Amino acid sequence: xxxxxxxxxxxxxxxxxxxxxxxxxxxxxxxxxxxxxxxxxxxxxxxxxxxxxxxxxxxxxxxxxxxxxxxxxxxxxxxxxxxxxxxxxxxxxxxxxxxxxxxxxxxxxxxxxxxxxxxxxxxx
Numbered sequence: 341x342x343x344x345x346x347x348x349x350x351x352x353x354x355x356x357x358x359x360x361x362x363x364x365x366x367x368x369x370x371x372x373x374x375x376x377x378x379x380x381x382x383x384x385x386x387x388x389x390x391x392x393x394x395x396x397x398x399x400x401x402x403x404x405x406x407x408x409x410x411x412x413x414x415x416x417x418x419x420x421x422x423x424x425x426x427x428x429x430x431x432x433x434x435x436x437x438x439x440x441x442x443x444x445x446x447x448x449x450x451x452x453x454x455x456x457x458x459x460x461x462x463x464x
Contacts (some may be wrong), residue, residue, distance in 0.1 A: 354378075361418035362390055362410070370421060370428065374402055377442065379460060386460045387451075388419070389440075392428075403433040404440055406457050431455075 354376050362370045371392030379386050388410055390403040405421065413420040423431070432451050434440045441447055452459045 357388075361416070362388075362421050363413065363416050363418040365420055365422060367416055369418075370423075371403075373419065376407075377404070382460075384460060390421075401433045401435060402440070403428070403431055404451055406452055406455055406460070408457050408460075409455055
């Protein structure tokens with residue numbers, strides 16, 4: 341009987357996503373996934389919070405990304421994000437020592453408009 345843990349599959353535990361590198365299509369590292377934000381009602385992953393900048397995990401920024409902007413790249417064993425440096429610097433973000441107001445739908449709308457993707461809850 342084959343070992344079910346060694347077969348490739350589509351699902352992954354959240355603790356295995358946290359800490360995973362986020363890279364550009366050329367393999368250059370942008371940062372890593374700090375945490376996932378999951379819609380309590382639908383159960384779907386809504387955002388990945390990207391950690392970038394700082395030194396030894398201190399003083400960096402956190403960038404909430406709509407989950408649909410990330411694509412898993414098996415070659416790099418990382419999530420791929422197609423975004424230019426200047427676009428990344430202008431993206432809505434928050435300091436690692438603060439918190440994003442996840443209860444403010446207007447901030448979420450701004451995020452989705454910035455990335456040009458429809459919100460996970462539908463419509464604009």
